[in-house]
Amino acid sequence: MMRNKLCLALTLLAAILLFACSTVPLTGRQQLDLVSSDQIMAMSAQQYEQVKKEHKVITNTPDARMVKRVGKGISSAVERYLAGQKQSQLLEGYAWEFSLIKDESANAWAMPGGKVAVYTGILPITKNDNGLATVMGHEVAHAVARHGNERMSQGLLTQMGGAALSVALSQNPSQTSDLFMAAYGVGAQVGVLLPFSRLQESEADRLGLIFMAMAGYDPREALDFWQRMSEASQGGAPPEFLSTHPSHETRIQRIRDYLPEAMSYYRK
Secondary structure (H helix, E strand, O other): OHHHHHHHHHHHHHHHHHHOEEEOOOOOOEEEOOOOHHHHHHHHHHHHHHHHHHOOEEOOOHHHHHHHHHHHHHHHHHHHHHHHOOOHHHHOOOOOEEEEEOOOOOOEEEEOOOEEEEEHHHHHHHOOHHHHHHHHHHHHHHHHOOHHHHHHHHHHHHHHOOOOHHHHHHHOHHHHHHHHHHHOOOOHHHOOOOOOOHHHHHHHHHHHHHHHHHOOOOOOHHHHHHHHHHHHOOOOOOOHHHOOOOOHHHHHHHHHHHHHHHHOOOOO
């Protein structure tokens, strides 16, 4: 009996993995996809508003204006890039919003629908527009490539037995909300952050460099930013932004490899 149940469970799991996959729209990689865009967009808008209620959002300061300025440049670049790739439909339902949140964590994140947050704690490391464009380009790339959706799907599979998002929300709303926040990197206070895979990080690094270059920010300065991040993590726990990311040496070398492609999009 136990063996039959195990076989049935494995068969159901195989069916989920076979029929619940999609293709990363920007690279062609296959990814697990158990959530619909409409559901995720609605949840993103709700969670983003909740984050803004629970934190102080800084407005009308030079730093806040920088976040909006760089964010607008990155989002415009994303729109142009996807139009050139004939994939503008990926931004359907997006309503870009860029917030500077008062929080000493060195962190930033982007949700589906263009909901982006930068924490004040990362600004001493970004230092300038180019450094901030490195961070925002990378995070927006995660969102556009549906990496958070992929991590959410992985969490639904491993923690909730592959339940549909609507079912998980109705039966375990608190756990599902925590899973969502962790999937999009919104702070460790909601639980253990799910690590981005090396492939996801590689995709976000490459695309983020292209986006910042198209927005008029020098992608070569991404090397300086990641070197500063490396120095900030020495002698203690890494900044929040690095907690699920690969080693500094690996990333910096990978960025060097991607720079020629990114520079082809760069116009001063």
